[in-house]
Amino acid sequence: MLINSGWAEEAQKISSPNFNDRPKGIGINLIVIHCISLPPGKFGSNDVDDFFQNNLDIKKNEYFKSIASLKVSSHFLIQRTGNLKQYVSTEKRAWHAGISKYNNQENCNDFSIGIELEGTENSEYENNQYLTLIKLIHALMIEYPSITKERIVGHSDIAPDRKKDPGIKFDWEFLKSKI
Numbered sequence: 670m671l672i673n674s675g676w677a678e679e680a681q682k683i684s685s686p687n688f689n690d691r692p693k694g695i696g697i698n699l700i701v702i703h704c705i706s707l708p709p710g711k712f713g714s715n716d717v718d719d720f721f722q723n724n725l726d727i728k729k730n731e732y733f734k735s736i737a738s739l740k741v742s743s744h745f746l747i748q749r750t751g752n753l754k755q756y757v758s759t760e761k762r763a764w765h766a767g768i769s770k771y772n773n774q775e776n777c778n779d780f781s782i783g784i785e786l787e788g789t790e791n792s793e794y795e796n797n798q799y800l801t802l803i804k805l806i807h808a809l810m811i812e813y814p815s816i817t818k819e820r821i822v823g824h825s826d827i828a829p830d831r832k833k834d835p836g837i838k839f840d841w842e843f844l845k846s847k848i
Contacts, residue, residue: 672809672812684722685763686722687741688761688763691762696780699820699822700784702784702834702835703765704792705834707725717787718754721742722756741765742757742765743757743785744756744763749787763782763783765778765783768831771822771827782816784805791837794835803844806848821845823835
């Protein structure tokens, strides 16, 4: 897998308007792994695409009313099938981490790349997802040498009071053994 001008060549590109420029002088040196499913616990729809594009149809599900006004995005989504989607160039700041801190550095969106896995905090992830995630991380580590194995974290690591993802069933040991 190659990263070209901030875009993974193997990813399906679905542009989100929810991004802005990274602060000048701050390098990309962190990967944050998240999980998402919309509606919660439902897999295989395009609702995440709609959410990241501010096009969520609130008539489809009652839960959507509570999140429709949020302006969020991630750089990547890996579906249950292993299919890779990209919403924001890695050269830009996606809005995935919220209030966050890593090693006493606040605002992780400034220096991180966000990767969403289709899933929940309590569900097992699919082997295809891990395979795509490993390929993607390898490509990102080549493109951004400041990203090391130690600088691949979960959302729960940078916002522990707010977040639990990617969750208790995410296999960190397997992932780190393949990087």
